[in-house]
Amino acid sequence: MKRGVVPWFGLCSWLGMVIGVLVEQAARALGASGNSATAVGVLAAAMCGFCAVLASRVRDERWPWLALAGAAFSAVPLALFLVSMILH
Numbered sequence: 001m002k003r004g005v006v007p008w009f010g011l012c013s014w015l016g017m018v019i020g021v022l023v024e025q026a027a028r029a030l031g032a033s034g035n036s037a038t039a040v041g042v043l044a045a046a047m048c049g050f051c052a053v054l055a056s057r058v059r060d061e062r063w064p065w066l067a068l069a070g071a072a073f074s075a076v077p078l079a080l081f082l083v084s085m086i087l088h
């Protein structure tokens with residue numbers, strides 16, 4: 001495939017935090033208590049960014065740095081959650 005494909009998945013990788021918040025709210029609405037809803041939300045955010053970067057690389061989209069930066073941005077809540085769990 002020719003490198004010129006519009007980076008849709010690269011842009012979608014930046015939506016990880018939004019999806020993580022939505023998943024966390026859905027988990028709380030379903031009755032999750034304590035840190036379990038937060039854990040599910042941060043994992044969803046990180047996995048959304050990771051899957052989008054994989055899809056971006058499979059499509060050979062231009063500007064690969066866009067997807068990588070979005071995946072790193074989407075993984076920030078997971079890193080903060082793990083640090084807070086270690087420090088408590």
